[in-house]
Amino acid sequence: MANTESTALAAGTVVDRTPEWAALAAHHAEISGVTLRKLFADDPGRADSFTVEADGLRLDYSKNIVTARTVELLLALARRAGLGARIEAMFGGERINVTENRPVLHVALRTPLGTSIHVDGVDVVPEVHAVLDRMSAFCDRVRSGVWTGATGEHITTVVNIGIGGSDLGPAMAYQALRDYSDRSIAVRFVSNVDPTDIWEATHDLDPARTLFIVASKTFTTLETLANARAARAWLTAALGQDAVAHHFVAVSTNAEKVAEFGIDTANMFEFWDWVGGRYSMDSAIGLALMVAIGPHHFREMLAGFHAMDVHFRNTPFERNLPVLLGVLGLWYRDFFGAQSHAVLPYSQYLDRFPAYLQQLDMESNGKSVDLAGRPVPVPTGPVVWGTPGTNGQHAYFQLLHQGTTVVPADFIGFLAPNHPGVGDVDQHVLLMANFFAQTEALAFGRTAEEVAAEGVDAGLVPHRTFAGNRPTNTLLAPKLTPFALGQLVALYEHKVFTQGVVWGVNSYDQWGVELGKVLAGRIIPELTDPSASPRHDSSTNALINLFRSV
Numbered sequence: 449m450a451n452t453e454s455t456a457l458a459a460g461t462v463v464d465r466t467p468e469w470a471a472l473a474a475h476h477a478e479i480s481g482v483t484l485r486k487l488f489a490d491d492p493g494r495a496d497s498f499t500v501e502a503d504g505l506r507l508d509y510s511k512n513i514v515t516a517r518t519v520e521l522l523l524a525l526a527r528r529a530g531l532g533a534r535i536e537a538m539f540g541g542e543r544i545n546v547t548e549n550r551p552v553l554h555v556a557l558r559t560p561l562g563t564s565i566h567v568d569g570v571d572v573v574p575e576v577h578a579v580l581d582r583m584s585a586f587c588d589r590v591r592s593g594v595w596t597g598a599t600g601e602h603i604t605t606v607v608n609i610g611i612g613g614s615d616l617g618p619a620m621a622y623q624a625l626r627d628y629s630d631r632s633i634a635v636r637f638v639s640n641v642d643p644t645d646i647w648e649a650t651h652d653l654d655p656a657r658t659l660f661i662v663a664s665k666t667f668t669t670l671e672t673l674a675n676a677r678a679a680r681a682w683l684t685a686a687l688g689q690d691a692v693a694h695h696f697v698a699v700s701t702n703a704e705k706v707a708e709f710g711i712d713t714a715n716m717f718e719f720w721d722w723v724g725g726r727y728s729m730d731s732a733i734g735l736a737l738m739v740a741i742g743p744h745h746f747r748e749m750l751a752g753f754h755a756m757d758v759h760f761r762n763t764p765f766e767r768n769l770p771v772l773l774g775v776l777g778l779w780y781r782d783f784f785g786a787q788s789h790a791v792l793p794y795s796q797y798l799d800r801f802p803a804y805l806q807q808l809d810m811e812s813n814g815k816s817v818d819l820a821g822r823p824v825p826v827p828t829g830p831v832v833w834g835t836p837g838t839n840g841q842h843a844y845f846q847l848l849h850q851g852t853t854v855v856p857a858d859f860i861g862f863l864a865p866n867h868p869g870v871g872d873v874d875q876h877v878l879l880m881a882n883f884f885a886q887t888e889a890l891a892f893g894r895t896a897e898e899v900a901a902e903g904v905d906a907g908l909v910p911h912r913t914f915a916g917n918r919p920t921n922t923l924l925a926p927k928l929t930p931f932a933l934g935q936l937v938a939l940y941e942h943k944v945f946t947q948g949v950v951w952g953v954n955s956y957d958q959w960g961v962e963l964g965k966v967l968a969g970r971i972i973p974e975l976t977d978p979s980a981s982p983r984h985d986s987s988t989n990a991l992i993n994l995f996r997s998v
């Protein structure tokens with residue numbers, strides 16, 4: 449069936465009341481006892497049948513507890529939820545973020561010139577490219593030393609001040625693409641309102657050679673403004689007030705607040721309210737990254753994003769990487785009761801990738817009401833976590849192999865290394881041997897008979913037995929390049945989209961972060977004004993009073 453031939457839910461229907469859901473529930477009861485050992489033994493062509501590829505990025509999902517029938521049923525559910533039509537609605541600029549009445553158009557940030565995407569009758573693609581061109585010109589000036597500090601010195605450190613989507617994306621990508629960065633300019637990231645963060649980021653820097661990028665979509669975020677004020681005080685103490693124009697630039701949608709802070713809006717790089725914070729790393733929010741890797745590599749990354757966008761929009765669901773990852777995640781979350789999902793990159797450069805995905809996934813799909821405000825009757829977004837292999841193997845993999853909870857996992861690896869290694873040990877071979885070994889061990893385990901046959905003491909057999917049947921996806925790219933990173937991020941963006949559509953939630957708002965912000969705002973004066981008496985529950989009052997007493 450073509451992707452857009454949707455059999456969307458009738459108004460008022462919730463996903464678990466559909467025949468497709470019922471069919472999946474029945475199917476789950478039938479196959480939940482099936483083992484991966486048996487599935488592989490019964491079908492020698494299984495790996496081929498369950499491997500798909502998009503522009504060199506390969507997904508082998510054969511080590512999942514699925515049959516061809518499972519995939520068929522999962523995709524039927526996605527169709528019933530109207531996934532094809534929803535994809536077109538997003539790419540077409542419809543206001544699918546209904547609670548904020550906004551389009552969701554991060555895909556426009558990487559759309560090549562010549563394609564039109566309209567918001568309120570205006571083609572936004574030329575605007576996107578105009579900002580990209582301004583960013584490129586600015587980054588070239590900083591990188592070449594044409595942009596100087598107030599005293600004429602070259603910039604050697606860029607400090608990005610932002611939080612959430614204004615930090616995690618560029619920080620992750622800066623780390624991921626270090627191999628492509630200009631090592632003569634360091635980039636640091638400050639996000640936490642904890643004063644140690646800005647102190648540690650600045651105390652050893654030369655103000656005359658430091659450039660601050662204040663990145664905030666709203667330019668009202670408490671943490672970012674507090675850190676930006678601290679940075680401004682640090683800078684002006686050394687170089688005077690007039691230095692601010694040479695050492696501060698901003699990335700925001702809010703020119704008024706940027707000017708109010710004292711940053712020349714000529715040095716502001718804009719983006720738009722149709723870009724969600726956690727979907728903004730490829731907008732001007734990526735300015736610090738572009739300084740580091742240069743405009744050329746940044747545009748290669750955008751090409752990777754765009755390639756995945758095209759794949760997502762045009763490829764039949766049966767071969768569509770984000771759709772498959774989305775429905776597989778839903779299979780475990782809703783039918784196996786898996787509460788978490790691990791993302792395990794076998795690349796030290798992707799150290800921050802799981803943290804980035806935490807915001808992308810959990811702020812998007814950590815929802816319990818649907819678009820109409822009704823409770824969602826089934827579990828939605830899982831807890832996302834992970835760290836690079838092989839480190840995790842020496843920490844929590846014990847639980848993945850022998851614990852009592854099943855944690856589906858994505859293993860991400862690269863065929864070629866960024867660095868061949870030093871000396872006579874091919875460390876990339878060691879890394880990848882572990883990468884392949886782990887999914888094999890998780891899938892197939894080791895039976896008690898196999899353990900006993902090795903001559904293991906009978907008392908130890910249960911301890912050394914591995915149940916197996918732990919589901920994994922394997923994602924393999926030729927090499928960690930800017931293009932590959934763009935593909936990977938877009939892959940997960942669209943996976944999250946797919947799941948949000950099936951669950952019927954709005955993946956593009958984040959009301960859940962508001963209450964804590966409001967309460968913190970109330971508590972600030974109670975901590976600083978001795979005459980204010982805290983008015984909360986007895987626990988919160990006591991804690992506040994303890995803080996005031998020291």
Ligand code: F6P
Pocket residue numbers: 611612613614663664665666667668669672725726811958961
């Ligand atoms: O944590 C809530 C949030 O609004 C995120 O969605 C966003 O990425 C972050 O705060 C930062 O917001 P801003 O870019 O407006 O400072």
